[in-house]
Amino acid sequence: MSVSPDTNHGARTAAAVEFDGTWYRLRAASVSELLLDPQWRDRATTAAGRTEPLPHPEFATVVPSPGKIFCCGLNYSEHIRETGRAIPEYPTLFAKFADTLCGPEADILLTGDSTRVDWEAELAVVIGATIYRGDEAEASRAIAGYTVANDVSMRDWQHRTLQWLQGKAFDASTPLGPVLVTADAVDPAAGLDITCQVNGVTVQHGNTATLVFSAAALVSYISQFSTLRPGDVVLTGTPGGVGMAMQPPQFLTEGDVLTTTIEGIGTMTNRIRIAEPARV
Amino acid sequence: MSVSPDTNHGARTAAAVEFDGTWYRLRAASVSELLLDPQWRDRATTAAGRTEPLPHPEFATVVPSPGKIFCCGLNYSEHIRETGRAIPEYPTLFAKFADTLCGPEADILLTGDSTRVDWEAELAVVIGATIYRGDEAEASRAIAGYTVANDVSMRDWQHRTLQWLQGKAFDASTPLGPVLVTADAVDPAAGLDITCQVNGVTVQHGNTATLVFSAAALVSYISQFSTLRPGDVVLTGTPGGVGMAMQPPQFLTEGDVLTTTIEGIGTMTNRIRIAEPARV
Numbered sequence: 001m002s003v004s005p006d007t008n009h010g011a012r013t014a015a016a017v018e019f020d021g022t023w024y025r026l027r028a029a030s031v032s033e034l035l036l037d038p039q040w041r042d043r044a045t046t047a048a049g050r051t052e053p054l055p056h057p058e059f060a061t062v063v064p065s066p067g068k069i070f071c072c073g074l075n076y077s078e079h080i081r082e083t084g085r086a087i088p089e090y091p092t093l094f095a096k097f098a099d100t101l102c103g104p105e106a107d108i109l110l111t112g113d114s115t116r117v118d119w120e121a122e123l124a125v126v127i128g129a130t131i132y133r134g135d136e137a138e139a140s141r142a143i144a145g146y147t148v149a150n151d152v153s154m155r156d157w158q159h160r161t162l163q164w165l166q167g168k169a170f171d172a173s174t175p176l177g178p179v180l181v182t183a184d185a186v187d188p189a190a191g192l193d194i195t196c197q198v199n200g201v202t203v204q205h206g207n208t209a210t211l212v213f214s215a216a217a218l219v220s221y222i223s224q225f226s227t228l229r230p231g232d233v234v235l236t237g238t239p240g241g242v243g244m245a246m247q248p249p250q251f252l253t254e255g256d257v258l259t260t261t262i263e264g265i266g267t268m269t270n271r272i273r274i275a276e277p278a279r280v
Numbered sequence: 281m282s283v284s285p286d287t288n289h290g291a292r293t294a295a296a297v298e299f300d301g302t303w304y305r306l307r308a309a310s311v312s313e314l315l316l317d318p319q320w321r322d323r324a325t326t327a328a329g330r331t332e333p334l335p336h337p338e339f340a341t342v343v344p345s346p347g348k349i350f351c352c353g354l355n356y357s358e359h360i361r362e363t364g365r366a367i368p369e370y371p372t373l374f375a376k377f378a379d380t381l382c383g384p385e386a387d388i389l390l391t392g393d394s395t396r397v398d399w400e401a402e403l404a405v406v407i408g409a410t411i412y413r414g415d416e417a418e419a420s421r422a423i424a425g426y427t428v429a430n431d432v433s434m435r436d437w438q439h440r441t442l443q444w445l446q447g448k449a450f451d452a453s454t455p456l457g458p459v460l461v462t463a464d465a466v467d468p469a470a471g472l473d474i475t476c477q478v479n480g481v482t483v484q485h486g487n488t489a490t491l492v493f494s495a496a497a498l499v500s501y502i503s504q505f506s507t508l509r510p511g512d513v514v515l516t517g518t519p520g521g522v523g524m525a526m527q528p529p530q531f532l533t534e535g536d537v538l539t540t541t542i543e544g545i546g547t548m549t550n551r552i553r554i555a556e557p558a559r560v
Contacts, residue, residue: 068377073443092441095375095449097348099507111413112505132451133391157505161372163353163444169375170505171412225392225437225450227379 002266003044003145004179005030005060013060017044018179023057024050031180032065035128035144035230041182059178060103062147063126068232069096070222071122071151071168075237077210082240091213091221096235100169104177104268108152108258111275112170116155117252120238121196121204121260123188124149125215126180127232131223139219142228145182146215148268149235150175150196150260155244155251175258176233178266186264189214194239197259198252206239208262213237283324283425284459285310285340293340297324298459303337304330311460312345315408315424315510321462339458340383342427343406348512349376350502351402351431351448355517357490362520371493371501376515380449384457384548388432388538391555392450396435397532400518401476401484401540403468404429405495406460407512411503419499422508425462426495428548429515430455430476430540435524435531455538456513458546466544469494474519477539478532486519488542493517 003026005013015028026049028034034043043049073092074080080087102108110117128144151174158167186192191209195202213221218234228234243250252258254274261267283306285293295308306329308314314323323329353372354360360367382388390397408424431454438447466472471489475482493501498514508514523530532538534554541547 067379070445073441088441090440090446092443093445094443095377095445097375097506099347154505160370161353161368162442163372163374165350165375166370166373166502166505171507222446225434225446226377227451 001045001182001185002179003031003034004057004062004177005064016054016057017050019050023054025052025054027051030064032063032231035063038129040128059105061101062104062177062180063231063233064101065098066231066233067229068226069098069100069235071096071235072213072218072237075212076206076239077212078206079240080212087212091218093222094164094168096169096174099171100174101176102172102174104148104175105270106172106175107271107273108173108175109273109275110154110170110173112154112157114154114156115251116244117272118153118155118243119196119198119203119252119258120151120153120242121194122149122151122238123192123194123208123215123236123262124176125219125234125236127219127228128230130227130229131219132227134220134223136216136220139216139223142219143183143215144230145180146186146188146265147177147180148260148262148265150258150268150270151235151238175260175268175270177268181265192265193263195261196241199257203243204239204241211236282459282461283311283314284337284342284457285344296334296337297330299330303334305332305334306330310344312343312511315343320408339385341381342384342457342460343511343513344381345378346511346513347509348506349378349380349515351376351515352493352498352517355492356486356519357492358486359520360492367492371498373502374444374448376449376454379451380454381456382452382454384428384455385550386452386455387551387553388453388455389553389555390434390450390453392434392437394434394436395531396524397552398433398435398523399476399478399483399532399538400431400433400522401474402429402431402518403472403474403488403495403516403542404456405499405514405516407499407508408510410507410509411499412507414500414503416496416500419496419503422499423463423495424510425460426466426468426545427457427460428540428542428545430538430548430550431515431518455540455548455550457548461545472545473543475541476521479537480539483523484519484521491516
C-alpha cells in the first residue's frame with residue numbers, strides 16, 4: 001500500500017492512498033495526521049476510508065510534521081570500505097526539524113551563501129506506532145513504511161564546527177517523498193537499489209541490502225533513549241558517490257536537477273535554486 | 281515580568297504570571313501556547329488577562345512544546361581559555377527535541393546504562409516572535425525572555441560517535457525553568473551569575489557576560505538557515521566545571537541532587553534517578 005499527501009485541494013493537502021492504480025483521498029489532512037490514528041491501516045485500506053478518486057495528484061512532503069527526525073551518518077558498508085574506515089559499532093546520529101523538509105517535486109531554495117551544496121540519497125523510515133526501549137522485533141512492528149529522502153547538505157556550514165547540524169538543517173532543504181510504501185509491501189533488507197542523479201547523470205548507486213544498521217536496528221537503538229512516535233522519521237544514511245568525495249569535488253548550483261530514486265518506492269525530482277546572499 | 285506554567289490544576293498545566301509577588305493564572309494551557317498569540321505581552325501584563333491567583337504554584341517545563349531546540353557548545357570565554365582553545369569563529373550547534381525537556385523540579389530518570397552522566401548549567405533563550413534571516417537587532421526583538429536549563433549529558437553515549445546528539449537527547453533529561461523572565465526585565469549581556477551545585481557543592485560558577493556568542497548573536501546566526509518561531513528554545517552553552525573535566529572525573533549517580541541557578545531568573549532542583557538497564 002502507498003499513502004501520500006497530495007496538494008490537489010487548493011492550498012490544503014490531504015492524505016491519499018493508491019489502490020489498483022488510482023489515488024483516493026482519505027479523511028486526513030496529511031499522512032502525519034493519518035498515522036496518529038492507531039487504526040490508520042484500516043482507514044487507508046478499506047473502501048469505507050477512501051473518498052473521491054484524485055485523477056491528477058500532486059505530491060507534498062510525505063509526512064510534513066514529524067516531532068523528531070533522526071539521521072544516521074555513514075551506514076553503507078561499501079561506502080565505508082571505500083573510505084578505509086572500520087565498520088562502526090554505533091550509529092552516528094544527528095537531527096533535522098520538520099521545517100527542514102520539503103516536497104518531492106519542490107524547488108530547493110538555498111540561502112546562507114553556501115558554495116558546497118551536496119547530495120545524499122537516502123532511504124527514510126516512517127514510524128507508525130509509539131516505541132520506547134524496544135528490541136528489533138518491536139521496532140519492525142513500529143515501522144509504518146518507507147519513503148525516499150535526499151539529505152541535501154551544505155558542506156561548508158556542516159564543517160564550520162565539529163557538529164554537522166547547521167549544514168543539515170537549512171529550512172526546506174530535505175525533500176521527502178513521493179509516497180510512503182507500507183512495510184508489508186517493501187523490504188529494504190532484501191535489497192532495494194537507491195540512486196541519485198544530477199542533471200540526468202548517475203552520481204550515487206547503492207543498495208539497501210548493504211546498510212550496516214538496518215531500519216529496525218536504527219529504530220530500536222534510538223528508542224533506547226528517545227521515544228519515537230507515529231509520523232517521526234529516521235533517515236538511514238547515504239551510499240558512496242557524494243560530491244565532496246569526487247576528484248575534483250562537485251557541488252550543486254542554480255538550476256541543477258536532483259533526481260532521487262529507490263526501487264519499489266519512487267522518484268523525487270527537485271531543482272536547486274540559490275537565494276540572495278545571507279545578511280550576516 | 282515572569283511567566284510560567286504551573287501544574288496546580290489536576291493533571292493539566294496553565295500559563296501563569298507573577299505580579300507583585302503573587303502568581304495569577306492566564307488563559308493558556310502553557311507558555312508555549314501563550315507565546316503563539318502575538319499579543320502575549322498584553323495578555324500577560326494587563327489585569328484583564330489574569331484570572332484567579334495561584335497561592336501554591338508548582339512549576340512545569342517552562343515551554344513544553346518547542347518545535348526546535350538549538351544548543352550551542354563551547355561558548356564561555358573563560359572556559360575556552362582554560363582548555364587552551366582559540367575563540368571559535370562560528371557557534372557549535374546541536375539539537376534536542378521537545379521530549380528531551382523536563383520540569384524544573386522533576387526527577388531526571390535516566391535509562392540507557394550510562395555511567396557518565398554529567399551536568400551543564402545553561403542560560404536558555406525563549407523565542408517570542410518568528411524570525412528568519414534576521415540581524416542582531418531583529419534577533420533581540422524576537423527574544424521573549426530567558427530561563428534556566430541544565431543540559432544533562434550522557435558522556436559515554438555522547439562520545440560513542442563524533443556527533444553528540446545521542447548523549448544529549450535522552451527523553452526528559454534536560455530540565456527547563458522554573459520561569460521565563462521577559463527580556464525587558466533581565467539582560468544576560470550585562471552579566472548574570474550562573475551556578476550548578478551537586479548535593480549542595482558548587483561545581484560550576486560562571487557569568488553570562490563572558491558568553492562568546494550572545495543570545496542575540498546566536499538567534500541571528502541560527503535564523504540565517506532556520507526559521508525560529510514562538511516557543512522555540514536556544515541553549516547558550518555551559519561555563520567551566522563539568523564533571524568529565526575534573527581530576528578524577530566526577531559523574532552523577534542515583535539520588536544526587538542537581539541545583540541550577542541563574543541570578544535574576546531562578547533555581548531548578550532535580551534529583552537523578554537511574555532506571556533499569558537498557559534492553560539492547
